Amino acid sequence: MEFEARKAIVILNKDDAAELDVKPLDRVELVLGKRRDTAIVNIAEKLIREGEIGLYESVVHALKAKAGSKVRISRALHPASIAFIRKKLDGRMLSKNEIETIIKDVVHDRLSDIEISAFLTALHERGMVMDETASLSRSMADNGKKMGWKKVIFDKHSIGGVPGDKTSILLVPTIAAAGFTIPKTSSRAITSPAGTADRFECIAPVDLSWGEIKKVVKKTKGCLVWGGSVDLAPADDIFIKVEYPLSIDPMLLPSVMSKKVAMGAKHLVIDIPTGRGTKIKSISDANDLARQFIDLGARLGVNVRCLSTFGEQPLGHAIGPALEAGEALHAALTGKGPPDYVEKVVALASTLMSMGGMKNAEAKARHIITSGKAGRKLKQIIAAQGGDPDIKSTEIEVGTERCKVTSNFSGRVWWISNKALVHIAKSAGAPRDKGAGIFLHKKIGDRVRKGSTLFEIFAEKPYKMKAALKAAQGHEIMGIGSHYNMVLKRIPEEEHEKTFILER
Amino acid sequence: MEFEARKAIVILNKDDAAELDVKPLDRVELVLGKRRDTAIVNIAEKLIREGEIGLYESVVHALKAKAGSKVRISRALHPASIAFIRKKLDGRMLSKNEIETIIKDVVHDRLSDIEISAFLTALHERGMVMDETASLSRSMADNGKKMGWKKVIFDKHSIGGVPGDKTSILLVPTIAAAGFTIPKTSSRAITSPAGTADRFECIAPVDLSWGEIKKVVKKTKGCLVWGGSVDLAPADDIFIKVEYPLSIDPMLLPSVMSKKVAMGAKHLVIDIPTGRGTKIKSISDANDLARQFIDLGARLGVNVRCLSTFGEQPLGHAIGPALEAGEALHAALTGKGPPDYVEKVVALASTLMSMGGMKNAEAKARHIITSGKAGRKLKQIIAAQGGDPDIKSTEIEVGTERCKVTSNFSGRVWWISNKALVHIAKSAGAPRDKGAGIFLHKKIGDRVRKGSTLFEIFAEKPYKMKAALKAAQGHEIMGIGSHYNMVLKRIPEEEHEKTFILER
Incomplete structure (x- = not known):
């Protein structure tokens, strides 16, 4: 069964399932020779005949099974993490070990989507105390690849929500040019028109192996790569798939911090775009979130500072991967860009630089950008990642x-x-x-x-x-x-003809 | 795709999904000729090639598609019920219309398991006010088959949890012999060793069509049939599948009452087994639950009374379908049974009979049983359902x-x-x-x-x-x-050798 292949699922015939007294989502233990695996039960009436069993890919691999292999099956206990999910459902706090057990089962695809959905919904409803958030962040980081570095690592994260936010493309070379190490991994767009990985891919390859990233960073002190290829905190990607259809995000803090811990970040600046049209609506909300990130960072050994930034309109002028890549590249190479873009990069970069002990960081960051130093550093990074360092912003193709x-x-x-x-x-x-x-x-x-x-x-x-x-x-x-329209919304709304571009 | 066939799911190739900008669990609209359907998206990399689409059975039927048919697909909005589930997740009350929308989507398999899991988890966490419970019960009843009767319908329900609870097999003929109409539908075991449908199946067929049930009840005033074949409140069965692995039951009240409303019950007695080893641990808990059932019944036009009954040991002596069938049949035919069994049936039956306006109901119920009238009525019911009315309890085969x-x-x-x-x-x-x-x-x-x-x-x-x-x-x-052991549990437990049958 190729479909949904990662999960340890087996399909039993209805009568065999009754004989074993197992129901959908119960577990069975499978034995083939000396190999064993535990799998989630699904039941079919026609697809699988009595005496047959359908194995998903992960089970095939675990058992080294072939078509026609004889597999011994028996009823197995539910994984312990289901009891812990149930505990959270009842509003009780989870211990470090209980969280570790859940994350291990998630990463090894031993939980069904129904169970993961219940876990995330329970977290959404019940919340977490900081001890749980810290345990979750650490477990998510530990159950995945972890990067080791000889240098102190700087990093930046944005809570997102602002279209056209091409900050990293100018920030990374600025920090690297200032002498700090910033191996930046970015995501692709989930619900937005462009993620930084999508943007920078118009300029240079972003799908680098772990070894290639090490080389690029050793040579240039920075990189702009796609995080998806290096398997940091893989539990997060599994959670995101379940959260997406529900539009919930109970994992905001552990999701960010687990990746940063796995990346080995020591100094982290977090951009919290704030205002109407972003995720965080007010400075007070931004402040609350920032305090939580700082507290969590302290527990995880990451020095965190946050900036609440104006997010009520797109950053710069360009929205979309190629258009944004062009705007960012032009700003880096000429040392001039849309003022909101440059000011935001200066603010975030200088915060990181002062965390690294640099004095007059703001003036220095601004100088690195306007003098073209950031642009020259960006060209080095482009070349190191396998791109053309002489690429011009006008050469990035946009739609005709x-x-x-x-x-x-x-x-x-x-x-x-x-x-x-x-x-x-x-x-x-x-x-x-x-x-x-x-x-x-x-x-x-x-x-x-x-x-x-x-x-x-x-x-x-x-x-x-x-x-x-x-x-x-x-x-x-x-x-x-020509004048302020003071009415934001009338409730109930009056019937009116819809006029294009006029009223909120 | 035969597997999980009821859901409206389609499988797209990864690249086609990206082109349409849809992610797993997004929805697409499909058009084939004049037929349309909306389906949940799953994504495969190898199973389905670019330009191909995999359809689950329900979609095949809706579109009348054949292998090789050309289907037009486009991104569709998420069903409105997802917004309403999200609303409940946020702790807000759902309106009648919102609940009706969710139930319709559940029954038509338009929601993914992840979404249903989130809904049930949210209900478990947030609870419902009685208005919501009533709307849910009514929607679940309305979206399924509904039984119409010329007579006033009596019914009995047990919250369950007591092994060997064969009450219905003696209660139904008692009520019918008293002149009241009691078309009893029962379930098969989910987690217990026997459901009433499993028990009575050892005596007579229980898998009757709706028309057959009508005939049996017309002839005998009672029946003992499996509810699964008549599709009452099908949403409940879908919810149960998702609740089962999570061991949650936020739907207890609507689950019971929706089936009773669909069945057309006017007078309902609910047995609430109470005590250690049952679902309801104390009389005070039983009282709370009973009040809710009575209130809900009043809103739904069902006259409800509840009995909290002693549930700390099995009822009678027999546990298991055939053993229980034998014990129940013997009690009915001879008018004598284990005292706890007979007393429980008398208590529940006389409650129903007095709801029907009968005086001295307890004495009359007892007389119906001891005089053999209940036994003769049971033989009529057995015959009407297609069984052998002369079956003897010793003829029911038990394990060798x-x-x-x-x-x-x-x-x-x-x-x-x-x-x-x-x-x-x-x-x-x-x-x-x-x-x-x-x-x-x-x-x-x-x-x-x-x-x-x-x-x-x-x-x-x-x-x-x-x-x-x-x-x-x-x-x-x-x-x-030889004496009471007053210690129920020591915390933390002392290490001790486990002795078979001695201590709790």
Whole structure:
């Protein structure tokens, strides 16, 4: 059975299951020669005949079974972690050992999706005390690959939620140029139009082996690679798959910190984009989250500082892998970029640099960027990762399907909807189509005339451009007006004709 | 794809999924000619090639697809019920319409196991107010078959947990003989050694169609059939499959009442076995549960009364489908049975009879049983259901593998472990092997001599008898002593040699 192959699942015929007194999601022990495995039971009436058993790939491997092999099966106990999940369901605290048992079973695919879903839901409902969060972070890090370094490791993480957030591409060379070691692993987009791995892939290869990463970092002090290929805290990836359809994220802290611990980070700056249209709505919420990260970091031996940053509009102008790669590369090579982008990089980079003991870090970070030192360092990193160091921002191909959206009104841009822009960019094909996305011509505070271009949509395929334009019709994207519109929402809403780009 | 065939699932190739921007558990809309269906996405890398799609049976049926059919697919929204599950996760109350939406999606297999698991976990964690419980019960009843009757319907339900609880087999003919209509549907065992459907199947067929049930009840005023064949409140069966591995039961009230509403019950007596070794540990807990059933019944138009009954040992002597069928049949035909069994039936039956307006119900119920009227009614029911009305209790075959367990001590039986007996009976093969089980020779309060037979184990297969004896070694089954042992548990436990049948 190739499908869902990682789980230790076997399929029994209905009558054999009754004979063994096992029900779906019970466990059986399997013996073939000297090999043993425990598997989750599924039951079929027709697919598997009496006396036959269907094995998923992981069981086939564990038993070295072949078609026709005779396997002895017997009823087995449920794994202990189910009792511990049940304990959390009852609102009780889990011990270090209980958490370790659960994580081991998760990583070895010994728990069904139903059980993992119940665990995550229970964590969402009951929360965790800091002892549990720390145990979970450490278990998740321990049950996966761990990186060893000779240097002190610096790292940066963003809570995310801001489209166009290409911070790492300029921050990593800035920190490396300042003499600190920053082996940055990034994710691909899950729900956004681009993750840093998607962006940087337009400039250089990001799918590096652990050995290659070591070489790049040894040579340049930095890297910008995809974290997925190095198997850090694999439990997290399993949890994310279950959390995604439920839109819950009870693992926010352990998810971030387990990867950082596995990476060996000593100094970590966390960017908490804050405000309307981001995950964290207020500075007070950002403060609470930051305190938790700092406390957790202290328990795990990671020095953490957090910045709450303005997140109510996209960072810079470009949204989508290739457009963002171009904007970031241009900023690094010329030492000039959109002011919000450069200011954010300076703030985060100088925080890390002062954590490393550097004085006047802000001025130095700014100088590294404006003097072109960051750009030269980025070229080294590009070359070390196997890319062309002489790549120019204009050489990064963007979609040839283009469409400008203009304003029907004159006035000022009062607000921009991150959510609407994300939806449009994704409809245009991002992140799958690297050249798809949006280039914003106007941002908050900018003056607009009737007919001015507000933004331009890029796509690689005509039918996706069509989908993007349709998405643009369905959203209120920007608020433009000659005066503040003080009403945010009327409840209940009055019936009114929907006007494109006018009201929130 | 035959496996897990009921769910509307499709399997996409990884690249096609990326092109559509869908992730596992996202939804896609499928169009084939004029037919449409929405399905849950699973993703495979090898099993399904690019441009191909794997359809589970329900999707095949909905689209009338054949191998090679061309299906148009597009990203679809998540069903609204996911937002409502999320709402419950956040601790908010669900409206009638929201609950109805969830139940419809559950019944039509439009929700993944992960989503159903999250819903049940959220209910377990957050609980429900009575309005929600009532809406849920009604939705579960409405989304399934509903029985219509010309007569006022009487019904009985047990919360369960007591081994050997063969109450219904004597209660149904008693009520029917008293002139009331009681079309009793029962379940098969889930975790116990026998359900009433398993028991009565040793006496007469229980797998009747809806039309057959109508005929039996018209003729005899009663029946004892398996509920699984008439599809009452099918959402409940789906929930039970997910609850089982988690050992949670947030649906206790709606699960019971939805089936009763679908069955058209007007007067319902609920047996709440209470005490050590049952689900409900104290009379105060039983009282709370009873109040909830009565309140819920009032909202649903069902007149409910509850009895908290002594549940700290098996009912009667027999445990296991055939043994219990024999004991129940013998009691009905002779008008004499184990006193605890007869007293319980009299109490429950007379409660129902007085709900039906009968005076002196207890004396009348007792008379119906002792006079043999209940026995004659049971023979009518057996015949009407297609069984042999002249069947004798000794003709019900029990296992030929037999083993007596004797006492090493003299004294009185102070306690009996329901859990241990259930485990032994199941190890012996019950309920799958109908002749397997236990016959208890001694019950609480009985005097025992060294060498007296405490109980006898029955099995159909030698290897299952072996398993049962092994199970008997591993448990403390009965407490026998010349004096009360006042210590229930020492914490922490002292190391001691395990003595068979001595201490709790």
